[in-house]
Every structure is written in structure tokens, then in C-alpha cells.
Amino acid sequence: MTTAEQPILEVRGITKRFPGVVALNNVSAQFMPGEVHAVVGENGAGKSTLMKVMVGAYRPDGGEIIFRGEKVAFAHPKEAQEAGISIIYQEFNLLPDRTVAQNVFFGREPSRYGLVNQRELNQKTVEVLRELGAENMFQPTAPLHTLSVAEQQIVEIAKAIAFDSKVLIMDEPTAALSMTEVQLLTDLIDKLLERNLAIVFISHRFREVFDLSQKISVLKDGQYIGTLKTAETDANEVIEMMVGRPLDSYFPGLATPEEIGAVKVSVRNGSNDFLKNINLDLCAGEIVGVSGLQGSGRTELAQALFGVEPFHEGTVAINGKALQVNSPTIAIRNKMGFVTEDRKAEGIFPNQPIRDNILLTVRTLQALVKRISRDGVTGQPNLVSDLSHQVDVRASSSDQEVQYLSGGNQQKVVLAKWLASTAEIFIFDEPTRGIDVEAKAAIHEMIRELARRGAAILMISSELPEIIGMSDRIIVMWDGTIYGELPSGATESEIMKLATGHSNGNANGSNSE
Amino acid sequence: MSELTTTNNGPSTWQRFAARARSVNPIYVIMILLLLGVGYLNPRFLEVNGFLAFLRRAAPIMILTAGQLYVLVSGGFDLSVGSIVTLVVIGGALMIDNDPANTWWVILVLLAGGVVVGLVNGFIVAYLKVPSLIATLGMLLVLRGAGLYWSGGAPRGYLTDNFRIFGRGNIENLPLVDKFPYAVIVLAIVGILATYLFHRMVYGRQLLALGDNPRAAKLSGVRTNRVRILAFVISAVSAVIAGILLGGFSGVNIEAGTGLELQAISAAVLGGAVLLGGSGSVPAAMAGALALELLFALLNLLGLPKPLRDAVQGLIIISAVAYAALGTRRSK
Numbered sequence: 086m087t088t089a090e091q092p093i094l095e096v097r098g099i100t101k102r103f104p105g106v107v108a109l110n111n112v113s114a115q116f117m118p119g120e121v122h123a124v125v126g127e128n129g130a131g132k133s134t135l136m137k138v139m140v141g142a143y144r145p146d147g148g149e150i151i152f153r154g155e156k157v158a159f160a161h162p163k164e165a166q167e168a169g170i171s172i173i174y175q176e177f178n179l180l181p182d183r184t185v186a187q188n189v190f191f192g193r194e195p196s197r198y199g200l201v202n203q204r205e206l207n208q209k210t211v212e213v214l215r216e217l218g219a220e221n222m223f224q225p226t227a228p229l230h231t232l233s234v235a236e237q238q239i240v241e242i243a244k245a246i247a248f249d250s251k252v253l254i255m256d257e258p259t260a261a262l263s264m265t266e267v268q269l270l271t272d273l274i275d276k277l278l279e280r281n282l283a284i285v286f287i288s289h290r291f292r293e294v295f296d297l298s299q300k301i302s303v304l305k306d307g308q309y310i311g312t313l314k315t316a317e318t319d320a321n322e323v324i325e326m327m328v329g330r331p332l333d334s335y336f337p338g339l340a341t342p343e344e345i346g347a348v349k350v351s352v353r354n355g356s357n358d359f360l361k362n363i364n365l366d367l368c369a370g371e372i373v374g375v376s377g378l379q380g381s382g383r384t385e386l387a388q389a390l391f392g393v394e395p396f397h398e399g400t401v402a403i404n405g406k407a408l409q410v411n412s413p414t415i416a417i418r419n420k421m422g423f424v425t426e427d428r429k430a431e432g433i434f435p436n437q438p439i440r441d442n443i444l445l446t447v448r449t450l451q452a453l454v455k456r457i458s459r460d461g462v463t464g465q466p467n468l469v470s471d472l473s474h475q476v477d478v479r480a481s482s483s484d485q486e487v488q489y490l491s492g493g494n495q496q497k498v499v500l501a502k503w504l505a506s507t508a509e510i511f512i513f514d515e516p517t518r519g520i521d522v523e524a525k526a527a528i529h530e531m532i533r534e535l536a537r538r539g540a541a542i543l544m545i546s547s548e549l550p551e552i553i554g555m556s557d558r559i560i561v562m563w564d565g566t567i568y569g570e571l572p573s574g575a576t577e578s579e580i581m582k583l584a585t586g587h588s589n590g591n592a593n594g595s596n597s598e
Numbered sequence: 599m600s601e602l603t604t605t606n607n608g609p610s611t612w613q614r615f616a617a618r619a620r621s622v623n624p625i626y627v628i629m630i631l632l633l634l635g636v637g638y639l640n641p642r643f644l645e646v647n648g649f650l651a652f653l654r655r656a657a658p659i660m661i662l663t664a665g666q667l668y669v670l671v672s673g674g675f676d677l678s679v680g681s682i683v684t685l686v687v688i689g690g691a692l693m694i695d696n697d698p699a700n701t702w703w704v705i706l707v708l709l710a711g712g713v714v715v716g717l718v719n720g721f722i723v724a725y726l727k728v729p730s731l732i733a734t735l736g737m738l739l740v741l742r743g744a745g746l747y748w749s750g751g752a753p754r755g756y757l758t759d760n761f762r763i764f765g766r767g768n769i770e771n772l773p774l775v776d777k778f779p780y781a782v783i784v785l786a787i788v789g790i791l792a793t794y795l796f797h798r799m800v801y802g803r804q805l806l807a808l809g810d811n812p813r814a815a816k817l818s819g820v821r822t823n824r825v826r827i828l829a830f831v832i833s834a835v836s837a838v839i840a841g842i843l844l845g846g847f848s849g850v851n852i853e854a855g856t857g858l859e860l861q862a863i864s865a866a867v868l869g870g871a872v873l874l875g876g877s878g879s880v881p882a883a884m885a886g887a888l889a890l891e892l893l894f895a896l897l898n899l900l901g902l903p904k905p906l907r908d909a910v911q912g913l914i915i916i917s918a919v920a921y922a923a924l925g926t927r928r929s930k
Contacts, residue, residue, distance in 0.1 A: 417819040449819035453801040
């Protein structure tokens with residue numbers, strides 16, 4: 086299959102910095118025509134950033150991109166597309182109310198007398214679809230929103246063909262597809278390889294990585310680790326490369342057995358639209374880490390426990406009492422707290438002062454016509470300043486609107502909000518995402534301190550060092566289920582094996598579906 | 599209060615004064631300037647009785663604005679209030695049926711009707727997820743149609759004196775002021791209650807949180823539907839009270855409430871309320887309503903024709919929203 090010796094696309098020493106992080110550090114890779122090249126790595130390893138740098142969505146801070154033997158610097162993905170590099174994001178870039186043909190030739194419709202020539206447009210679309218062997222699947226005149234996800238993906242690919250692309254980049258192309266649809270994509274990719282395209286794809290699903298690719302490149306923390314020939318490696322080796330790094334050492338100690346107390350939350354056979362057969366116990370004094378890849382059901386588990394998207398089936402008991410937690414209000418009344426993943430959308434009230442942010446949850450437990458105490462609650466008139474001290478919010482005064490605080494300080498305000506409510510069961514979803522190292526360590530210390538005081542804690546994180554450093558017990562989610570449980574001291578590769586749908590000793594990819 | 603980790607070494611007295619001056623809502627300055635302007639052109643206006651008479655006239659729109667503020671802060675609009683005012687005036691006259699003995703139960707029925715309209719508005723917005731602009735616009739048409747159908751298209755009946763006393767009557771023979779309008783007493787009571795509920799009670803804080811970030815409010819335990827519906831009820835009840843005052847002041851008229859909803863929204867926006875929710879103040883919104891009335895009085899004294907009111911109002915809404923949009927963009 087591989088005929089040309091020259092790479093069609095090559096990156097050399099690419100570096101990309103964002104405020105506070107180096108997303109890509111001196112990354113180099115070569116992509117050959119007629120070859121499928123998978124790029125793998127943990128969440129945040131820099132895969133998507135690298136793709137975006139290649140098509141000009143981001144401008145690199147260093148390094149160069151060589152396309153067809155020439156140095157290029159695209160200012161916009163559109164320029165890259167015109168030059169012959171197309172990218173298909175997880176979220177398709179299509180117009181749902183336009184037809185298939187209008188989408189395929191969007192912005193370049195054949196025209197006659199200044200009007201779009203519909204007949205030629207549809208004709209040309211059929212030709213493109215024929216090349217993909219998909220001309221019988223749907224009409225060029227079908228409105229896009231009537232197509233399935235898999236069919237829409239074909240439209241995206243057809244669009245790339247219509248641009249005569251030489252390189253096609255796909256970000257998680259199989260994430261939303263069923264098994265049969267994945268087979269369809271596999272056939273399609275064979276057609277594309279016949280055209281001598283280079284295909285680059287990002288995936289978390291090892292099965293597809295091994296089924297589809299000829300080469301696998303591994304990124305980790307923005308560093309290029311290496312490239313392997315798929316035929317000469319196995320899942321274990323790839324996982325080792327993805328996670329093999331020393332543990333960061335700034336975590337507080339784990340719980341001693343005496344510190345772990347009674348069961349506070351107990352879920353049996355919990356299921357809803359996103360989750361299947363969840364069995365889970367959370368004990369006082371214990372931090373349970375939840376690992377899993379994006380879309381594995383981690384956040385959905387938190388939302389089910391907290392009543393945002395409740396379990397439809399199964400039982401939940403809090404402190405031994407069976408309950409239907411059907412709304413956050415019920416959860417809060419049973420002393421639960423939820424520090425959400427998306428601070429901006431779900432945590433803070435940007436236009437309100439710090440004090441009202443901190444006091445909101447405790448106020449939801451009061452009558453609507455109760456007189457407020459400005460800086461606290463009855464009996465604790467200085468609650469705001471006490472908590473601000475405790476979590477160390479850096480602000481000029483508690484009058485300051487939260488929108489003007491840094492991410493770390495906003496997170497501390499959110500934390501203080503739940504401390505004010507005297508919760509005893511805490512769910513943390515990505516508690517340290519997007520905040521600096523110092524604030525991170527402070528928040529880790531606070532979470533552990535809560536556990537020491539007898540709180541039960543469920544901590545979701547996509548950062549494996551955080552999971553390993555903080556958790557007294559680790560559960561790993563995959564495909565809406567708790568796929569496995571590991572004791573503290575588990576290694577990153579053990580976690581990754583479960584998170585990618587492998588059980589131990591089942592290296593090359595069959596999943597349990 | 600400022601036991602937080604302070605980042606500067608204590609502001610000087612002047613800095614503190616400047617900060618304080620900046621934090622004063624500009625609507626109060628605008629209001630005072632307009633007051634002086636009107637007083638300059640018509641000195642009688644600055645006398646106690648002249649001013650009280652003006653407050654009496656402004657009371658309905660100020661009350662309406664206080665209610666509207668609750669809905670605006672929740673992130674919605676209530677366009678139905680003008681029609682509620684009209685219906686109160688028309689329906690009040692028809693139900694009283696020229697018998698002063700009927701006045702008291704009619705007032706109770708009108709207030710109860712306000713609660714029902716507010717509940718329906720709130721229910722449609724909170725549970726059926728209809729945007730409030732559309733829901734209350736629909737309610738505006740429903741109530742207007744109902745009023746016209748009920749009255750047969752022309753004002754019928756009279757409001758009895760004991761009904762009209764709230765809008766136009768005075769307590770006579772008082773020391774110092776000679777006479778004091780009932781409407782101003784109603785205004786003061788409503789103003790204080792609305793301010794207290796919004797600024798000093800749990801409900802106000804939950805409403806602000808809901809308007810600022812509905813998703814976060816829900817996840818923090820705010821019962822968002824309940825809080826939202828209550829805002830519509832408060833707005834509708836304030837419209838009933840405004841209607842009772844306005845009917846008293848100017849009698850039965852099938853156009854009594856036309857356009858008042860937009861006037862209330864512009865007034866609240868003048869007072870610093872942010873359209874789309876999350877920020878606002880009851881006293882400032884009421885000051886905005888007073889400022890708007892003063893502006894109309896000023897335009898009137900300057901001999902500008904009445905239709906200019908509408909144009910001025912439109913300009914206020916556009917500039918206030920544009921200003922707010924610029925502000926939020928800059929802060930990002």
C-alpha cells in the first residue's frame with residue numbers, strides 16, 4: 086500500500102504554549118500517503134492541539150510544518166483545506182438544514198448566470214459519493230439533518246474529497262458510531278487509501294486503532310513519545326508509552342484504615358439513559374477516585390448521584406436510608422455537595438459578589454422570605470470571611486464580583502459554597518482543571534482534609550496522577566458502566582487498560598459489548 | 599467583612615470616597631438633574647404639594663417597574679402588564695357596577711386575578727419552556743382581547759369614588775403639607791415591600807443567582823421553577839395595584855395600560871437592570887421610572903409633541919442595552 090517514500094505531511098519541532106501550559110513541546114511526526122496514522126494519548130496529551138496546529142486553527146510558537154515538500158503556515162483551516170488538508174472534528178462542521186450537495190460544495194457551488202446551478206451541483210455530488218461507494222445511501226438533495234451520524238460523517242468525507250484533499254485528519258471518528266457503522270467507515274477508509282490519501286486519526290478506542298491504522302504515534306503531556314508500526318506492537322506497549330512517567334509528589338497522604346468509617350452512600354443496580362448497572366459504596370473518610378475516558382459516563386455518574394440526571398432504576402441509600410434523589414435540592418438536603426466540571430457554566434455566578442456566591446447554597450435551604458444575614462447565616466455572622474480564610478480566596482474584598490477572579494480563586498469560591506452548606510458527601514468533577522499548580526496543591530489538601538473530618542468523597546479526574554495520588558480506591562468507568570475497581574497504589578497502565586475497555590490479559594482489543 | 603487576604607495596603611480617604619462615588623448608581627444623579635430641570639421651568643413643581651401631585655401621577659408606573667424588575671432580574675420579560683392594567687380598569691368598572699359597596703370585594707378579586715395571570719405566565723415560561731417574550735406577548739393579546747370583549751369595545755360603567763380615592767384622593771387638612779395623596783402612601787408601601795423582599799430576603803438572592811446562571815442555580819439547590827414563577831406573580835400583582843391607582847387617577851379608558859410594559863422595562867433598564875438577568879435594584883428601577891416621567895414632563899414643558907415620548911423610550915432601550923453589551927464584552 087505504501088508506495089511513496091516522501092511524507093506528504095511532516096511536522097518538525099512544533100511547540101505550542103497556552104497561558105500557564107505547554108500544550109505541545111517540540112513534537113515531530115511524519116505522515117505518509119496511503120497510510121492510516123493513529124495519534125493516541127491521554128486526555129490533555131496534546132493530540133487535538135497538534136491537529137489544530139497542522140491546519141492553522143492555532144499558530145505554533147515554534148517549529149515548522151512541511152506539506153508536499155514545502156514549508157507552510159496556514160492562517161486558517163480554510164486555507165489548509167484549499168491546499169489539500171481537511172479536518173473532520175467530532176462536532177461536524179455541517180449545516181443541518183441544507184442539503185447534502187449544498188454541504189459538500191458549500192462556498193464553491195457551480196454557478197450559471199450568477200445563480201447556483203442546482204442540477205450540476207447535485208450531479209457533482211453524486212460523482213463524489215460514487216467514488217466513496219456511497220451513492221446509494223442517500224440522495225444529494227436530502228436535508229442533512231435527516232441523515233444518521235454515520236451518514237453525516239460520509240458527507241464530511243465527501244466534502245474533503247471534493248476539495249481534492251491529500252491529507253484527511255479525523256478527530257475521534259468512531260466515537261459516535263455503532264459497530265456496523267464503524268465497519269462502514271473501515272470500508273470507506275480503504276477507498277480513501279486507494280486514492281493515496283494520508284489519513285491521520287485520533288482515537289481513544291484501541292480496537293479501532295489496531296484495526297484501522299498502519300502506524301501509531303503516542304503523545305504524552307505535550308511531548309512526542311514515539312511512533313510504532315501497528316503490526317509490530319500491542320496494546321500493552323502503547324499504554325506503557327502513554328502513561329510511563331514519574332508520579333508527581335505533591336499529594337497529601339492517603340487514609341489509614343482506621344479513618345475509613347461507615348457507608349454513607351450506597352447505589353445498587355443504578356441505571357439511566359447513560360449508565361448501566363452501577364453498584365457503588367462511598368464511605369466516610371474515604372476518597373474514591375473515578376477514572377475513565379471522555380464519554381465513559383464519569384460525569385453522568387456524578388449527575389445521577391446528585392439528582393441532575395437521576396437513576397431511573399436501582400436503589401440509592403444515603404446513611405442507610407433509601408431515597409429517590411430526583412433533584413439537586415433533594416441531594417443538598419441530604420448533605421451532598423457537587424463541585425462541577427464546568428466552573429463557568431455550572432459553578433459560579435459571575436455577576437454576583439463573592440459573599441453571595443458562597444452563601445447561595447446554604448440560602449437555598451432557608452425559607453424564601455427569611456431575612457438574610459449579609460455575611461453569614463444566623464449563628465455564624467462571619468461565615469463568608471471564615472470560609473474565605475479557610476479556602477484562601479485571594480480577593481480585595483468579598484464585595485468583588487466573581488467574574489474578576491482567577492480560575493483557581495473561582496474554584497475556591499465554589500468549594501467554599503459547599504463547605505457553607507455543611508455537606509458531608511462531596512462529588513468533585515475535575516476539581517483542578519485549568520488551575521495553576523499552587524492552587525491545585527491547595528485544593529488537593531482541602532479535599533483530603535474534608536475526608537479526614539469524616540466526609541465521603543467521590544473525585545472524578547482525567548488526570549491519572551491526580552487519581553493515583555489522591556484516591557483510597559479507584560473505580561474505572563467505560564461505556565456507562567463501572568468496568569473495574571482498583572485499590573490505592575494501582576499503576577497508570579492498570580487504569581488505562583480498564584479505561585480503554587481492556588480487561589487484563591486481553592491485550593489486543595475485544596471489548597465486552 | 600474585609601478579613602479576606604487584602605492585596606493592597608488600605609485605600610486613602612480620597613480613594614475610598616472616589617470608589618464610593620463610582621458605586622452610586624448614575625440614575626439617582628440623572629433623576630436629580632431632571633428634577634432641577636423641571637423645577638427650573640416650573641417652580642411650583644419643587645413645592646411640596648406640587649411634587650406630591652407629581653409623585654401621585656408617577657406612582658402607577660413606579661409600582662409597575664418595581665414588579666417588572668423581578669422578572670427582568672430572573673432573565674425574562676413581562677409584556678403582559680400593560681394589558682393587566684387595562685383589564686383592571688375596565689373590569690373594575692364593570693364589576694363594581696356603580697355600587698360603592700362592591701368596591702372592596704372587587705379589589706380582592708382583581709388582586710386574585712393578578713396572582714392567577716402571574717401563575718399562568720410563570721407556568722408557561724418555567725414548565726413549557728416558552729421564551730418569556732413570546733409567552734407574555736401572547737398573554738398581552740389574550741388579556742387585551744378579553745378586556746375589549748367584556749366591555750364591548752368601549753368604556754362602560756364608572757369607577758366609584760371609594761375606588762378612585764387611591765389614585766386621585768388626598769388625606770386632607772394635614773399639618774405642614776396640607777394634603778397627602780393616598781397613591782403616594784401605596785407607592786411607599788409597595789416600594790418598601792419590594793425593596794425588602796429583593797434586597798434583604800433569601801428570595802432576592804436566589805432570583806439574582808437564577809438570572810445570572812440558571813444552570814448553576816439549579817445545581818446549587820435553587821428551585822428554579824418556583825423562583826421564576828413567583829417573579830411573574832409579583833409582576834402581575836404589581837400591575838393590578840398600578841391599574842387600581844391609574845383607574846382612580848384618570849378614570850375608565852380602554853387604552854389605560856397601552857404601552858406601559860415598555861415604559862416599565864425602559865425605566866428598569868435606566869435604573870441599571872441588565873436585560874437577560876442577574877443584576878438590578880428595586881429603588882434604582884423605581885428611580886428610573888420617576889426619571890422617565892420627569893423626562894416626559896420636561897419634554898412637555900419644552901413644548902415637544904407627545905409622540906416624541908415613544909421615540910425617546912426606544913432610544914433609551916437601545917442605548918441601555920448597547921451599553922450593557924459593550925460592558926460585558928469589555929469585561930471578557
